[in-house]
Amino acid sequence: MELPKSFPFAEAENKWYAYWLKKGFFKSIPDHREPYTIVIPPPNVTGVLHMGHMLNNTLQDVLVRRARMQGKNACWVPGTDHASIATEAKVVQMLAEKGIKKSDLSREEFLKYAWEWKEKYGGIILEQLKKLGASCDWDRTRFTMDEPLSKAVIQVFVDLYNKGKIYRGTRMVNWDPKGLTAVSDEEVIYREVQSNLYYVKYPVVSHAEGNPSESIEFITIATTRPETILGDTAVCVHPDDPRFLHLRGKYAVIPFVNRVVPIIFDTYIDMEFGTGALKVTPAHDINDHKLGIKHGLASIDTLSPDGTMSEAAGHYIGEDRFVVRKKIVKDLEAIGLLVKTESIKNKVGHSERTQAVIEPKLSVQWFLKMESMAGPALQSVMEDEVKLLPEKFKNTYRHWMENVQDWCISRQLWWGQRIPAYYLPDGRVVVAETREKAEAECINRYPEANPNLLQQDEDVLDTWFSSWLWPISVFDGFEDKNNADINYYYPTNDLVTAPEILFFWVARMIMAGYEYRGKKPFNNVYLTGIVRDKQGRKMSKSLGNSPDPLELMAKYSADGVRTGMLFCSPAGNDLLFDESLCEQGRNFTNKIWNAYKLVKGWKIKEFSPSACDISAMEWFQHRLNQASETAEDLFDKYRISEALMCLYKLTWDDFCAWYLESVKPDFGKPICLEVYNRTITFFEHILSLLHPFMPFITEEIWHNLAQRSEGSSLVVSTWPLAGNYQPEIIRSFEHAANVISEIRNFRNSAGSSPKITLEIYSEDQTLEEYQDLISKLANCHLFIQSEKPEGCKPVLAGTSEIWIASAGISNPEEEKKKIIAELEYLKGFQHSVEKKLSNSRFVENAKPEVVENERKKLQDASLKMDKLMQQLQTFSQ
């Protein structure tokens, strides 16, 4: 049977994934084994796979597959997130395309559409993950709005409310006047724009009842939003600003509305900016709002939800804010209060979805107090209860946790878990899990009230308010606190996610973990980087620089893309993605495939192995053990990229380039059975080590390399343990390999064909063991003898010298040049070591072994130099 030249991955991927599912290898139920658990960071239910998911999920799969092979009960729980904002936006858009406005629908009608949409498009991403080879337990797939999970969310809300940790409060939100909704900070895009800075003077009076016409003095403020003047309730200056000291206790008069407001002093002011005096509009600016609270100022909301001036503004009522901006400037100028106009650059927030300029607006929201929850979560990370990888994120984490602000958990949306708060017409509130319970509670607490009049809060909860429960809720740890799953799988082992959501998600899961289980949710958090393009730009749809993962996998194979992504993505580092990485991954699969093709093509016969075979097998066994140990260590330190690179080199360089070349029989000759069997064993070992990275090709080859019993698979085979190895054996082989390289090098520089068999002599006894191997790989006859034969070129390999019978193939000029360069280098080297050794302070202070080493270096160097000098002399003869 002729094998194809490269790995036929498309078929193999489908075949093996179906096989794994059919055999249920990814399923997990609690048993006597040690559990290994990962919960997936749930992607948006309507999302599609992008490069970030690829990196993240490949890493998880590597960890899970290795754990499974190590004999642990591996459980990778998949699922999706309802993503209120994103999904609702998509549904609204879909409806708009059908000519339906959200505002024309009832909540129930809208949700019906949303669920239909979710059923239709939801979960595509999970199907895509299967293409990648993700070994999730698909029977455990969860969605954050599945009934038990939603129930858990409501239960937690009620519980925290009853504990006094949830409260209602006023907060400034980002209001989108076009979308008529509040949007989260993440949905506000700050853009640098050219704006006008208007300098406006306000009359100053000395009494609260002062009359502006009596004023002889003015204070000039600078503003980019003059339309908000109508909502001003103070003017603020810096307490240390000498220009305004005399204004202490005085008042300013707001133009048009003639409101007399205090002049207040606060260090918040930047004296350098504008005039050093700030107009304070607590209802329409976040910092002014803070100042307002601090100084007890009134808050006048001069804007209607649609961005026009409200009744409270008193003037320009019903006109759009930007129209008013122009008008008010003109009117100020007319009454002589506009001092000047400057052009400046500033950043203005725009709504990501509607592009409208965001207006800060006060509104009533639900909050979760963070203080008491942050403490244990901070301590846990600082004491490495929960380990962050890489560790540098501990700093950022601490900084955030120490300055944590209360979490605004309400969202003005319909898609999500509706807040279980019920209001009486007079505004009194009861919080309960269901309407029935709320009514009962109402009767209990407010016997005089009519429970039929209770109205549920219109808002839903922030999506993070359900995802923070994920590691518990996927195991139904709220509904049934002591079920077998939660007791077995929780705390989970590793979490793999992006540092961007360290606070939004990771920190909050830790809080919820301690609050509801009294235990951390996971042991380790592996933080990946962001996948960027070659120029370091974030991948985004609008830039069009984000490749389609499915196309990449179709082109380079899933294994190729997986390894390509992992070749250079250490934890916490951004990955500058380039398709050439996938190419490298694909080439690697090709290399493995061809090694398999070679081995598979051998004819086997029973006879004794050659000396060359024996030395190769011995060396490779030790080298394999060494590499296994290194890889194991790297895995344990979560240096996944490095573990892969270690195995890459083991496979390509050691196994293919050296070992297989050493034992490869001459053309048409058979291989001896013992060597063949040994080779298969080595190959299997390598396939096992590579399996977590490249599940498909390894499975394919593993099945074809030997007879396998029915239902067996590399997926559930045993992870190979690193045996002992002797470094001396590896070193002595490396010496032989070095000799081979030198001979090849000699050939290259002499322009001699590799087909010519050379005669080589050496007095180095240690080469005797590898005599056959060197002869084979360097196409030569190696003789070990103490005398140097006539007419040979000496070549230095390490500290030992070989002599090459080079009749007619030498290139004396080249050789001479090389020797001289080498001598120069050694001279410098020798000099520096001598200097070090003649320094008495070095000899006295340095550790004895260090000094000893320096002496050894010096010895080796002089030995080499002697030999090189001798060689040089042969040229002058």
Add this chain to the structure above:
RNA sequence: GGGAGCUUAGCUCAGCUGGUUCAGAGCAUCUGCCUUACAAGCAGAGGGUCACUGGUUCGAACCCAGUAGCUCCCACCA
């Protein structure tokens, strides 16, 4: 504005407690090869003042201080 981090070969990154021929790896580049597993390959080679300036030390890529540049997070400049 506050905080954190980074700067080592053309690119992406290792380099652990300062000391082994310590200046490394992979990719890319160059040279020579269609050698019967693989040209998606083979055999070789070149390439770096470890950002800069001082300091500590017998000894610094590594420790300390300063300078420059870059990145990220938080806050949002009236």
